[in-house]
Amino acid sequence: MENRLRVLRAERRWSQQDLAERLEVSRQSVNAIETGKYDPSLPLAFRIAELFELPIEEIFVSPSRRSSKAI
Amino acid sequence: MAQMFARRRYTWRLAASMAGYVATLVLAKYAIEDRGIAGPAAFAISVVPALCVASVFWALARLLIEEKDEYRRVLLVRELLIGSGLTLTVVTIWGFWENFGLVQHFDGWYIAPLFFVGMGVGGVVNKLTLGDSGGC
Numbered sequence: 001m002e003n004r005l006r007v008l009r010a011e012r013r014w015s016q017q018d019l020a021e022r023l024e025v026s027r028q029s030v031n032a033i034e035t036g037k038y039d040p041s042l043p044l045a046f047r048i049a050e051l052f053e054l055p056i057e058e059i060f061v062s063p064s065r066r067s068s069k070a071i
Numbered sequence: 072m073a074q075m076f077a078r079r080r081y082t083w084r085l086a087a088s089m090a091g092y093v094a095t096l097v098l099a100k101y102a103i104e105d106r107g108i109a110g111p112a113a114f115a116i117s118v119v120p121a122l123c124v125a126s127v128f129w130a131l132a133r134l135l136i137e138e139k140d141e142y143r144r145v146l147l148v149r150e151l152l153i154g155s156g157l158t159l160t161v162v163t164i165w166g167f168w169e170n171f172g173l174v175q176h177f178d179g180w181y182i183a184p185l186f187f188v189g190m191g192v193g194g195v196v197n198k199l200t201l202g203d204s205g206g207c
């Protein structure tokens with residue numbers, strides 16, 4: 001799933017490891033989510049949103065909205 | 072941190088299983104082949120190394136339960152599925168070949184090592200498709 005995680009992380013000058021520690025996940029997880037190879041579960045998506053103090057939809061791009069925009 | 076403990080526990084369990092396997096296999100061979108123990112006692116003695124191998128499956132199940140990192144859990148599940156799928160496929164094909172008298176009998180204990188090789192293939196598939204092979 002497309003997302004703004006890398007941008008949000010960069011704005012805070014956090015490394016992937018910093019973000020991983022804040023989320024209590026592995027650095028591999030952060031990398032997989034950032035690159036869109038892995039979609040986080042809803043609880044993890046909420047943890048990410050709470051950490052950045054943003055609504056989920058401002059971090060993750062809804063696949064249905066993305067395809068409707070393309071149309 | 073919790074995921075590190077899960078991995079460490081898995082490594083210890085795996086090492087204990089393998090050490091137990093080697094020790095009980097040597098003892099079972101000595102008792103049955105050298106001392107000539109037979110009957111129910113031989114069944115009981117020879118099942119112990121098999122249970123040591125089975126305890127690796129238990130260790131894998133515990134890792135799946137104790138691993139708190141959901142992405143690494145997904146990697147492990149993919150490895151387990153690929154390992155299971157490959158093992159079942161190979162054993163089924165071999166079974167048909169054996170049935171038609173094309174190949175020799177395949178000893179059942181080969182299935183466990185075959186499954187572990189299949190999991191290794193799963194790790195390679197994870198690396199190629201997701202860029203990570205850290206499931207197990």
